[in-house]
Each structure stands twice: as C-alpha cells, then as structure tokens.
Amino acid sequence: MAGAVRPAVLLIVFASLLFMLTGWLDASAALATCPGALLSQACLDAAASPVESVVFGVVNLLVAVLIARGSERMLAVRILLAGFFVLERPITALAFGERPSASIALHLTTAFVEAVILLSTVRIWHLGHSVSQMDLAALAIPSAADARESALEPRPPVAR
Numbered sequence: 001m002a003g004a005v006r007p008a009v010l011l012i013v014f015a016s017l018l019f020m021l022t023g024w025l026d027a028s029a030a031l032a033t034c035p036g037a038l039l040s041q042a043c044l045d046a047a048a049s050p051v052e053s054v055v056f057g058v059v060n061l062l063v064a065v066l067i068a069r070g071s072e073r074m075l076a077v078r079i080l081l082a083g084f085f086v087l088e089r090p091i092t093a094l095a096f097g098e099r100p101s102a103s104i105a106l107h108l109t110t111a112f113v114e115a116v117i118l119l120s121t122v123r124i125w126h127l128g129h130s131v132s133q134m135d136l137a138a139l140a141i142p143s144a145a146d147a148r149e150s151a152l153e154p155r156p157p158v159a160r
Contacts, residue, residue: 008120009068012078015085015117016060018110023053025103033098049096056085072128075121082118086111 027050063081066074093099093107 005067005124008117008124009064011113011117011120012060012064012067015110015113016057016064018106018113019053019057019060022103022106022110023050023057025100025106026050026053029098029100029103049092052092075125075128079118079121079125082114082121085114086118089114 030050060081063074063078067078089107089111093104093111099107
C-alpha cells in the first residue's frame with residue numbers, strides 16, 4: 001500500500017510548490033499594479049489571491065505529511081480538496097483580475113496536477129477498501145507484545 005501512496009504524496013508536494021510559486025507570481029503582479037497606494041482597497045483585493053495560494057500550499061503540505069503517515073481521513077479530505085482545486089485554479093486564473101501569462105500557466109498546470117492527484121487518490125482509496133478484513137489480518141505483522149505473549153505460553157512437547 002505504501003508503494004501506491006508514495007507517488008500521490010510526491011504529487012501533492014509538487015502541487016504545494018506550484019501553489020507557492022503561483023502565489024509569489026501573483027503577489028509580484030499585484031505589487032506592480034499598485035505603485036503608490038499600497039493600502040488602497042484595489043491593492044488589498046489584488047493581494048488576496050497570492051495569500052490564498054500560499055495558504056493552499058501550506059495546507060497541501062500538511063495533508064501530504066498526514067497521508068504519508070497513514071491517515072485514511074486525510075486521504076478522503078485530499079480527494080475533496082483535489083476536486084475543489086480542479087475547479088478553483090482555472091477560475092482564479094481567468095476570472096479575478098489580470099495576471100501575467102506565467103501565472104495563468106501555473107494556475108492551469110496546478111489544475112492539471114490536481115486532476116492527476118484526484119485520480120490517483122481515488123485509486124488508492126478504492127485499493128484500500130478492496131482488501132477484506134481477513135486479508136488484512138493475514139498481512140498483519142505481529143507486534144512485540146504479541147511476540148512476548150507467545151513466548152510466555154507453554155509449548156507442547158515435541159514428539160520424536
């Protein structure tokens with residue numbers, strides 16, 4: 001199962017980096033459009049999108065760490081986030097103000113990476129739920145406590 005999760009986690013980390021880079025490009029474009037009054041309402045509105053991208057990037061990194069540690073709930077949350085980001089990234093790129101072409105390209109690239117993440121996390125979800133409980137019990141590695149208990153149990157004599 002870890003072999004199936006690793007590529008998805010790496011993709012989520014890559015998407016986080018894309019979010020951060022997009023936020024940086026959007027912030028530099030927002031500062032370029034506000035030469036004098038940095039505290040005007042137009043400048044504050046333009047600064048919201050870069051902050052949003054950076055927050056999304058940080059949340060993505062946290063979720064990636066929790067998924068890598070084996071949290072099934074975070075995998076479900078990531079499926080929902082990927083579905084949201086597939087829609088949000090193109091809308092943010094095209095609908096809210098002017099952006100440099102590099103920023104638009106990064107938004108659309110992030111949306112594509114999020115679509116791949118969505119497909120891979122849904123595949124992992126189905127893979128994890130396709131294994132029966134008996135199969136999981138057969139795959140279970142005995143813990144140290146189980147080994148100590150079995151060592152304390154008397155063993156039947158061996159017949160020769």
